[in-house]
Amino acid sequence: MRSRIPAVVLGLALALSGCGGGDSPTPTAAGGTGLEKTTIKVGALPIPDPAALYIAQAKGFFKAEGLTVEPVTITGGAAALPQIESGALDISQTNYVSTILAAGQGKKIKLVADMYQAAPNTFTIMVPKDSPIRSVADLKGKVVLVNNLQNIATLAVTSQIKAAGLATDDVRYIEKPFPEMGNALNSGQGDAAWITEPFITANKNALGFRTIADTMTGATAEFPIAGWMASEDWAAKNPRTLAAFQRAIAKAQQLASSDRKEVEAILPTYTKIDAKTAAAIALGTFPTSLDAARLQKVADLMLEYGYLKSPVDVKSMIVPTTG
Incomplete structure (x- = not known):
């Protein structure tokens, strides 16, 4: 028995050292410490659409993935595209029409998460x-x-x-x-x-x-409005960072879609909407997954109205959520 005690003690010490003691970061369940980038800049408009971004911040969903997200105010998805291409933004809010139009013009843009869908009077x-x-x-x-x-x-x-x-x-x-x-x-x-x-x-x-x-x-009617985009190059070079963002935003999107009070509570923190107005305004819906068939409706209408010269397969633009 005496000869085995040192081995037991050593085993306990090694086990304890893996539980967060010391200066090494503790890996998250999602493997957050393996991220290519731990700080990312994310473009968003000061309107209800990107509420999940700020819910994820407030609830610590990004932190749990090992991510620090720095929101950057933009004026629109089309305006944010050059910033995505230059690397000034890692991920950005975008409206689907602008993104599909860019793809039809040969731009290498990927859709990474859904955000907002129209409802009456929005x-x-x-x-x-x-x-x-x-x-x-x-x-x-x-x-x-x-x-x-x-x-x-x-x-x-x-x-x-x-x-x-x-x-x-x-x-x-x-x-x-x-x-x-x-x-x-x-x-x-x-x-x-x-x-x-x-x-x-x-x-x-x-x-x-x-x-x-x-x-x-x-x-x-019930038109897909906005989602999150990244450049094809950035998505390819940062797959674990992107997956971490997708997981965190999905948790927040689920809250936004199931509980309007979560959206009402977060709106005054990043917009000029006060609590009274937040409770009164018409809101769209917050889809919890990127549905290629639903988004194809946007591309098809764009083709019908002459926005596109040839069809765009939206499914090819989507980066699936992993993990």
């Missing part, structure tokens, strides 16, 4: 309270403010003007960031604006704007 066309415009048909020859050209905004408005019997060139578009749309429209820089929450509620309450159309009806 994306509307609004006009000033004293505007003579009463319906989409009245937009002929008018200027509509959108956050980006040739993205989900223009596609959604196009679907409505076609349904109203107008031609695609009957309406002209001008870019304007969501936070500036209210004042821009009020000062006559446009005749109508394509607006999302929380700016729908804010402009209605502060400026008396009227909604003339819910753009997520008909061809765009």
